[in-house]
Amino acid sequence: MAFQLPEYAAPDFTGPDFADRPLAAFHPAPKDGVSPKNFHATAIFPEYYQVASGVWKLPGHSRMDCVAVLEPDGEISVREPRSLKKGERVACGRGEDGQDGIYVHTAPFGATLGSCEKFAFRTRMSRESSFSIDYDELYALLEYERDHGRIIWVAGPAAVFDHDARKAFTRLVERGYVHGLLAGNALATHDLEAAYLGTALGQDIYSKKSPPLGHYNHLDLLNVVRDCGSIKAAMKAGLIKDGIMKAVIEHEVPYVLAGSIRDDGPLPEVIADAYAAQDAMRAVVREATTVIALATQLHSIAVGNMTPSYTVTDAGVIRPVYFYAVDMSEFVVNKLANRGSLAAKSILTNVQDFLVTTERSLSGGI
Amino acid sequence: MAFQLPEYAAPDFTGPDFADRPLAAFHPAPKDGVSPKNFHATAIFPEYYQVASGVWKLPGHSRMDCVAVLEPDGEISVREPRSLKKGERVACGRGEDGQDGIYVHTAPFGATLGSCEKFAFRTRMSRESSFSIDYDELYALLEYERDHGRIIWVAGPAAVFDHDARKAFTRLVERGYVHGLLAGNALATHDLEAAYLGTALGQDIYSKKSPPLGHYNHLDLLNVVRDCGSIKAAMKAGLIKDGIMKAVIEHEVPYVLAGSIRDDGPLPEVIADAYAAQDAMRAVVREATTVIALATQLHSIAVGNMTPSYTVTDAGVIRPVYFYAVDMSEFVVNKLANRGSLAAKSILTNVQDFLVTTERSLSGGI
Amino acid sequence: MAFQLPEYAAPDFTGPDFADRPLAAFHPAPKDGVSPKNFHATAIFPEYYQVASGVWKLPGHSRMDCVAVLEPDGEISVREPRSLKKGERVACGRGEDGQDGIYVHTAPFGATLGSCEKFAFRTRMSRESSFSIDYDELYALLEYERDHGRIIWVAGPAAVFDHDARKAFTRLVERGYVHGLLAGNALATHDLEAAYLGTALGQDIYSKKSPPLGHYNHLDLLNVVRDCGSIKAAMKAGLIKDGIMKAVIEHEVPYVLAGSIRDDGPLPEVIADAYAAQDAMRAVVREATTVIALATQLHSIAVGNMTPSYTVTDAGVIRPVYFYAVDMSEFVVNKLANRGSLAAKSILTNVQDFLVTTERSLSGGI
Amino acid sequence: MAFQLPEYAAPDFTGPDFADRPLAAFHPAPKDGVSPKNFHATAIFPEYYQVASGVWKLPGHSRMDCVAVLEPDGEISVREPRSLKKGERVACGRGEDGQDGIYVHTAPFGATLGSCEKFAFRTRMSRESSFSIDYDELYALLEYERDHGRIIWVAGPAAVFDHDARKAFTRLVERGYVHGLLAGNALATHDLEAAYLGTALGQDIYSKKSPPLGHYNHLDLLNVVRDCGSIKAAMKAGLIKDGIMKAVIEHEVPYVLAGSIRDDGPLPEVIADAYAAQDAMRAVVREATTVIALATQLHSIAVGNMTPSYTVTDAGVIRPVYFYAVDMSEFVVNKLANRGSLAAKSILTNVQDFLVTTERSLSGGI
Numbered sequence A, B, C, D: 001m002a003f004q005l006p007e008y009a010a011p012d013f014t015g016p017d018f019a020d021r022p023l024a025a026f027h028p029a030p031k032d033g034v035s036p037k038n039f040h041a042t043a044i045f046p047e048y049y050q051v052a053s054g055v056w057k058l059p060g061h062s063r064m065d066c067v068a069v070l071e072p073d074g075e076i077s078v079r080e081p082r083s084l085k086k087g088e089r090v091a092c093g094r095g096e097d098g099q100d101g102i103y104v105h106t107a108p109f110g111a112t113l114g115s116c117e118k119f120a121f122r123t124r125m126s127r128e129s130s131f132s133i134d135y136d137e138l139y140a141l142l143e144y145e146r147d148h149g150r151i152i153w154v155a156g157p158a159a160v161f162d163h164d165a166r167k168a169f170t171r172l173v174e175r176g177y178v179h180g181l182l183a184g185n186a187l188a189t190h191d192l193e194a195a196y197l198g199t200a201l202g203q204d205i206y207s208k209k210s211p212p213l214g215h216y217n218h219l220d221l222l223n224v225v226r227d228c229g230s231i232k233a234a235m236k237a238g239l240i241k242d243g244i245m246k247a248v249i250e251h252e253v254p255y256v257l258a259g260s261i262r263d264d265g266p267l268p269e270v271i272a273d274a275y276a277a278q279d280a281m282r283a284v285v286r287e288a289t290t291v292i293a294l295a296t297q298l299h300s301i302a303v304g305n306m307t308p309s310y311t312v313t314d315a316g317v318i319r320p321v322y323f324y325a326v327d328m329s330e331f332v333v334n335k336l337a338n339r340g341s342l343a344a345k346s347i348l349t350n351v352q353d354f355l356v357t358t359e360r361s362l363s364g365g366i
Helices: A116-122 A132-148 A163-174 A185-197 A214-228 A231-236 A244-250 A274-285 A297-306 A330-338 A351-361 B116-122 B132-148 B163-174 B185-197 B214-228 B231-236 B244-250 B274-285 B297-306 B330-338 B351-361 C116-123 C132-148 C163-174 C185-197 C214-228 C231-236 C244-250 C274-285 C297-306 C330-338 C351-361 D116-122 D132-148 D163-174 D185-197 D214-228 D231-236 D244-250 D274-285 D297-306 D330-338 D351-361
Strands: A025-028 A047-052 A055-057 A067-070 A076-079 A089-092 A102-104 A151-155 A180-184 A255-258 A290-294 A310-312 A318-320 A322-327 A344-348 B025-028 B047-052 B055-057 B067-070 B076-079 B089-092 B102-104 B151-155 B180-184 B255-258 B290-294 B310-312 B318-320 B322-327 B344-348 C025-028 C047-052 C055-057 C067-070 C076-079 C089-092 C102-104 C151-155 C180-184 C255-258 C290-294 C310-312 C318-320 C322-327 C344-348 D025-028 D047-052 D055-057 D067-070 D076-079 D089-092 D102-104 D151-155 D180-184 D255-258 D290-294 D310-312 D318-320 D322-327 D344-348
Touching: A047 A067, A132 A151, A132 A290, A132 A344, A132 A351, A132 B163, A151 A163, A151 A297, A163 A244, A163 A351, A163 B132, A180 A185, A180 A274, A180 A297, A185 A214, A185 A231, A185 A244, A185 A255, A214 A231, A231 A244, A255 A274, A274 A297, A290 A297, A290 A351, A297 A322, A297 A330, A322 A330, A322 A351, A330 A344, A330 C330, A351 B351, B047 B067, B132 B151, B132 B290, B132 B344, B132 B351, B151 B163, B151 B297, B163 B244, B163 B351, B180 B185, B180 B274, B180 B297, B185 B214, B185 B231, B185 B244, B185 B255, B214 B231, B231 B244, B255 B274, B274 B297, B290 B297, B290 B351, B297 B322, B297 B330, B322 B330, B322 B351, B330 B344, B330 D330, C047 C067, C132 C151, C132 C290, C132 C344, C132 C351, C132 D163, C151 C163, C151 C297, C163 C244, C163 C351, C163 D132, C180 C185, C180 C274, C180 C297, C185 C214, C185 C231, C185 C244, C185 C255, C214 C231, C231 C244, C255 C274, C274 C297, C290 C297, C290 C351, C297 C322, C297 C330, C322 C330, C322 C351, C330 C344, C351 D351, D047 D067, D132 D151, D132 D290, D132 D344, D132 D351, D151 D163, D151 D297, D163 D244, D163 D351, D180 D185, D180 D274, D180 D297, D185 D214, D185 D231, D185 D244, D185 D255, D214 D231, D231 D244, D255 D274, D274 D297, D290 D297, D290 D351, D297 D322, D297 D330, D322 D330, D322 D351, D330 D344
Parallel strands: A151 A180, A151 A290, A180 A255, A290 A322, A322 A344, B151 B180, B151 B290, B180 B255, B290 B322, B322 B344, C151 C180, C151 C290, C180 C255, C290 C322, C322 C344, D151 D180, D151 D290, D180 D255, D290 D322, D322 D344
Antiparallel strands: A025 A089, A047 A055, A047 A102, A067 A076, A067 A089, A310 A318, B025 B089, B047 B055, B047 B102, B067 B076, B067 B089, B310 B318, C025 C089, C047 C055, C047 C102, C067 C076, C067 C089, C310 C318, D025 D089, D047 D055, D047 D102, D067 D076, D067 D089, D310 D318
16 A cells, blocks of 8 residues: 555635635734734634635644734734734635635545544544554655654553563654654653663663662652753763653654642653644644554643644645544544544544554664 | 463462361252352352362363362362252352352462462552553564464454454454354354445444445345254355354364344344353363453453463363453453453554554464 | 423325325245345334325334334234244335335424434543433423333343442332333342442442452352342342342332343343343333433343334333433444434433432322 | 541551661752652652651652652652652662661551552442442532532533433532532533523533534634633623622632643633643642543543642641542543552533532522
8 A cells, every 4th residue: 555645625715716705804913912802713624714816825834723914924824813913914704715815725635534424424433443544645645744844653651561562662763753742741751761770760671670669760860850850961971771751762753841739850851832743743744745653641631732734844835634533432533523623533442552553564774 | 582381380288288188068059050159159269179188280271250069970060050950969068268168269370370360450550550561571472372372362253343453353253263163143243244345343453434235235144044954054155255253163173252232133143042152152262372352342251251360281280371462441350350350461452453453573384 | 490292293104105105015934034025114203104095003111223124913013023923924125205105203293302403412421511401301201201111121230339329229119100120140140239238349439448358249249149040039049138129029110130241149030042132121121111221232222122112001112212322432322323323312421420419300100 | 327437547667577677869850850869759659758767758648650858848749750850869779677777557447548448449440330438428428518518620521411411410519519520621612502502612511512613603702701800800891691600709619620631712810831830739739639531531640640648637647648530431440540549439420410410409598
C-alpha cells in the first residue's frame, strides 16, 4: 500500500454561490484578551475571509475555537482570544457559507477525509473494530511523511513504562519518524529514570521487580537532573545512557514538556505556565502534517484542540493533517470526537503493542 | 529466553506435620446431584486425600469448586456436584492442612508459580504495567509447549473481526501452536462468514466497508451451513476457503463450540446444553498444560473455573498449568482473579495486536 | 413529567407508493431449521406483508433476525429459523419498501422514537452525558407501565452483590414495577446466598467482610436448594428469608433463569439448553412494553436481540416497546447499538445507584 | 450510623525500640530547588524527626514525596523540593524505623484506617463491590465534618454536565458541606455556561438539545467573563443566575481553579502556572479533614499526591484525613492506589448519581 496525498478541492469563488457576498467584517478587540461581540470562531477546516471584493484569504495556519485577526500587513492570522491586544481587528459573523463574508470549507479533500460514511463508521468505533487497514494506511503514511512531512508525537507516560515500547519509540526517533514530541513531565521523568536506574516509578521496566527503596528512584532522578541544570547537562554528565529523551535531544527533534499539577520535580525543561506551554506546543503543531497521540487524555485533547484538518506547506500546497489517537479506552477516543476533532482516526489498543508493532512494520530509516 | 519447566515440590507426608492425621472421610451423596453436608470443595491446587494410613492420594485431574469422589477402584476423581449419583462417596471436611485427612498444597512449584510477590504485583496490574517480560516468557513457553505440552485457546469473536488477527490465529493453528479451541457460536460464525463472504457481522474484515444488505451475511452463512449439515460438509462443498475453523478441522484440533442465549443460528456443531458444553470443555481442558483466553468474559471465566494450577502428565510428572488472560479491560481480568483463579497472568491489550505480535514472534512450526 | 403514549402512524397502503406492489412471496423451508434462499429477515420495526391484493398483514409479535412464516390460518408469525419445519412457508425477498411485497416501517411513532436527532445523540453517548431527563422520563414511564404495561427486567449478578441495591430491587417487585425477570444462575444464586447466609460469593453484602470459609457459601446454598428440589421448596423450608427471588415467586412474577457455561450448581430452575432458554425468554419478552437491562452483557444482548421496537396490545393498540440498558461501560452499550438494537436508551452508571435512586424516586405501589 | 473519630495511637518514644536512636541528620540544600543527596522523602503517614535526644517532632502538615526542612525556629516543615532555598536544612536518611532518627508511623489510628485486610480488599475493588456501607459511612462522616472538620471537593467537569448533579452540588455548598473546591477551568466554565445560557459545551444540561450555534456558548461565556474581569464581576452584572461557582463565591468557600493545556479562555481566576496552582491547592488541602475527588483523573491524582493520611487540628488533635475517589473507571482508581495514596476509598459509579444520592441522603444544613 502506497500513500497518495489527496488533492485539495479549492472552492470556486467566481461561481454564483459567492456572487454578492459581503466583505468579512473585522471589529476591534475591546480589551486585551477580549473578543468583540459576535466574533467568529474558527473550526478545524480551511476558512476563507473575503477581504476585498472577490479576494478570499485563507490563513496559513488555523486551529479550532480561535479568532481570525486581520493583521496590519493584510494577512489573516488565527489566534487564541487570550492573546488579543486591544484594538486588533477580529473577524465577526457566524454564518459559514459566505453570508458574512466567511466561508468554511468542510470537504477540502473530497471523500478522502471526513466523508459522511467515515463519520458514521467512527461513531461506532470500538475495540472490536478491525484495525488491519488502519495499520497498513498508517505505515504507508508514516513512510511518506518521514521524508515529505512532519510527524508529531504526543505521548503519555505509558509509552515508557514498558521496556520494549520505550525501545521502539527510541528507534522511531533514530530512524527519522519523529519530527516533534509533545509530552509532560511524567514521560520525560520516567524515561530518564529508566535510563538512570532502570526503573519507572520504582519498578524495573523489564522484570517488573521493585528494588528496595525503589519509590525514591524518580525523586532521585529529578533531583539529579535539577542539580545538573538540564536534561542535556545530565546527558553530558553521562547519567542518561539511552531512551527517548536522549534520542530526541541528539537528533535535535523539537519537544515541549508541558507542566501539570500532577508533577513532581519538575524537570528543568518543563514549562510551568499552561498557556505558555500551549503556545510552545502550537508552534510545533503548526508544522505538523501528521499527529499521533498515545495514551494521554490530557495531552491528546490539548493537541487535538490545536490541530487543524489542513496545513499549507512551504511550497504553498494545501494538504490534510492526519490525526491518530491510540488509547485503550472508548471513552477517551469519544471524548476527542465530542470536542469537534472529527478528523481523528482511532486505534484502540495498548500503546505498548502499538509502538512495538509499528516500529517493526516500518521500512526505511537508518 | 528458554522455558524451564519448574519442578514439583512434593509434600513430605512422612514428616511430623502429618503424623496422627485422620483418614479422609467419604460420605454418600444423599441424592443424585446433591453433595453430603460438610462436603469438601476443591481449589485450583493439588490436594491429597489420606485414603489409608500414610497413603495420600492426588487426583490426576482437578478443578475448583468441585467435589472429590472415592471411586470404586480406589482412585479419587474430582467431579462436578451436578454429576453425582446417589450413594457415591464424597470427601467431607473443610480443613486444608490435613486435620480432616485432606491436604491442599498451595505452593506446589516453589516461588516459580504464584509467589506472594507476584500475587501482590498482579493486584495492581493495569494497562500501564510493563508487559515485555510477559511476552518473552509466553513466547518461550509456547515454543516449549508446542512440542511438549498442549496449548488450549479460548477465544471470543474479537479474534476474527479483524483481518490480520484472524490470519495470525489461523497460522498459529497451522504451525502447531493450537491443541484445542474453546469458543462460542459467534467466533465460528463470523470466522466462517469471513471465509464465505469476506465480512464479519456484515462489515468487510479488512476494508471495514459494509456491502449492501451486509446485515444478511451472517444469517446467510448460518443458513447455508445448517443446510449442509455441518461445518465440515460446508468445507467439502467448497464454501469455506480459509480461516480458523478450516485450519482447526484440517489439523484435527479438538474444539468445542458452546451455545449461549445470544446465538443466532446456531451452527450445527454448537452444543446447546450449557452443562454438556461444560463437560466437553473440561475434557479438552483436562489435557491442557497452557490455556490462553482471548477477549471473552463469558468463556474466560468458564474455562478459568475448570482449569487447575497443575496437571499430571502421561509420564506421571506433576507440572503447572499456565493460564493467560488477554483483554482490554481491567474489570474482566480482575473478575477472573476475584473468582479465585489466582494463577492467571494477564496481558491488557487488544487481542488483534496480541495475535499478530505473538504469531510473528514465535519461531518454529511449518 | 407525565408519560404520554405516542400514537402509531399507520402506513397508508391505499396511497400511490403502494399501488402495483406484488404480493409477498412465501417459499417452503427446504429442511427442518433451514430457510429457503433469499429469505427475508426481520428487523426491530413493524413489517407488513401483502398477502392478498391490498391486504398488508402486520405480525403481532416480532423480533430481529428471524423469518416470517405464513401460517396455515393465514396469519404471519415471526419465528427463529432454527424452529422451522420442512415445508413451512417463509417470506422471501429483501426489499424493504414494498417492491417484494414487504414493507418495513422505520418511523412508526413519528419523531418520538428513533428520530435522527436521537441517533445523533446516542452515537456520542458517554458517561459524561446528562442523564437527568432520562431518569425523569424513565420514572414517568415506569409509573405508567406499572398499571398499563409490562416491565421486564434483565439483570446480572451486580444487582444483588450490594445490600441496598438488592433491597431496592426487591421493593420494586413488591411495589408492582416488575412484570418479568430474565437472569442467569448467578443472580439467583447470590440473591439466595444473601438470603441464606448474608453473603454474595462469600462476602457480606453490607459489611464486605469475608467470614471464614465464606468461599463455601454459594456452594452450600446451591447444594441445599438442589437438595430441596426447587427454590420454592427452599422457601417453604424457611431457608430464604428475603430478597428478589422470594419476592418474584411470592408475587408470581414470571422469571427465566438461563443456564451458561460459567455456572456452578446450577439451581434446579435453571434452563440448561440455550435455545430452550431463548424460547422461554422470548415468551416473557413477547408481553413486554418496557425492558430494563442491568449490568449484564450476555443477557442484555440476548434480550436486545429478541425485543422489537413495537408491540400490539390485547386491545389491538400498536405501541412502542422501550428498552433501557444500564451499564458502567460505553463498550457494552455501543455493542448493543452495533447489533442493530437502535431503539435502546442507555444510562451509564453503576446499577447499584441506579436501583436505589430509581426505587426511591417512584411514587405509587404498596 | 454515627461517625466516631478514631483516636490517635501515639508512638511511645520512651520505649526500648527508640533507645539509642541517633538524631535526624539535616543537610543543607546544595542549590535552590535541589535536595542534598540521600534526602528523606515523606510518605502519607505521620513521621517523627528526633531533633534532640528524646525529642521527636511531628510536622503539623505533611504530604508525600516532599522533603522535611528544619526551619530556623526549630520546627519541621514538609516542603516541595522545588521550593527549597540553597542552604536550607533538609532531613536525610531513608530508614523508616528510627535508625536514621526518623520514624514513619504507618498505623496511626489502629485498625480503623488502612488495616491490612482493608488493603487486601481494596486491591480487588471493582464496580461489582458492594458500596452500601461506604455510602452510609460517608454520610455519617460528612454530617460530622460539616460542623467539626473541613470537606474539600475536587471535581471534573462531569459534575456540571448534568442538570440534577449540578443542582445537588450547588445544594451541598449551600448546606455547608463544602469547605473548599479544587477544580479546573472546565468545571467553572461549563457551570457558568449553564448559568448564562443553560448549556454545557453547547448542549442543554437537561434536555440535551443542542441549540443552533451552541458550540459558541462556552466561548461566549468565556469572553463575557473575561470582559467583566472576574467571575464575581460577572455575577454582579447579573449574568450568573445559579450554580456551583455562584454558591461557592456567595458562601465564601475557598476555591482554586488550576490551569491546564486543554483550556479555552481561560477564566480570569484560573492560575496559569502549574506549580503556583499546586501551592494554592495545597494551602486548601492543608486544612482538609476529608477530601472527595469526583471524576477527574488529573485533579484527583494531583490532590491525592498532596493529601496526607493525618492532620493536626487547631486544638492539637491528630486525626485522620479521609480521601474518597469517585469514578467510573477501575483504571483511575487503581492508578491512584499505585501512586501510594493507599488511604483512599473508592466508589465506582457515575458522579451524577453520586452527587444526587449523596445530597438527598444527608440530613442537616439550611
